[in-house]
Amino acid sequence: MHEWMGDNGHTPHIVVDTSIDGVTVPGEHVKDGKIILNISHSAAHNLKLTNDAVSFRARFSGVPFDVWVPVSSVLGIYAKETGQGMIFSHGADQPEPPDPADRESDRLARSHLKVVK
Numbered sequence: 001m002h003e004w005m006g007d008n009g010h011t012p013h014i015v016v017d018t019s020i021d022g023v024t025v026p027g028e029h030v031k032d033g034k035i036i037l038n039i040s041h042s043a044a045h046n047l048k049l050t051n052d053a054v055s056f057r058a059r060f061s062g063v064p065f066d067v068w069v070p071v072s073s074v075l076g077i078y079a080k081e082t083g084q085g086m087i088f089s090h091g092a093d094q095p096e097p098p099d100p101a102d103r104e105s106d107r108l109a110r111s112h113l114k115v116v117k
Contacts, residue, residue: 001077001086002039002049010079011040014054020073022053026060034075037067 005012014037016023018030025035037058039047044056044067054069078085 005079010081014077015075017073022070023073024068026065
């Protein structure tokens with residue numbers, strides 16, 4: 001989504017739940033337990049988007065700050081210009097992703113191969 005927004009001339013922003021452990025953002029910019037961060041390449045220097053976290057250096061009110069946001073705290077991503085994007089579901093009622101080891105054992109248990117003698 002980030003790359004697509006940038007390629008189309010939009011400014012990607014993420015909404016972050018700051019109550020999640022490990023979130024490192026400037027506290028004075030948190031409102032109602034959330035913060036909206038501009039993650040465009042022009043605003044977020046040394047931007048790293050991994051499966052674990054979003055990290056970058058940015059200026060807040062002219063003061064540089066190293067931001068670190070665990071992926072689990074990201075509530076959504078949207079384009080500033082259009083407001084369109086994705087909201088991510090978080091909560092106890094959401095199913096856990098399947099364990100890759102379980103999928104492998106399921107696949108082996110349902111083998112379509114037959115023993116031919």
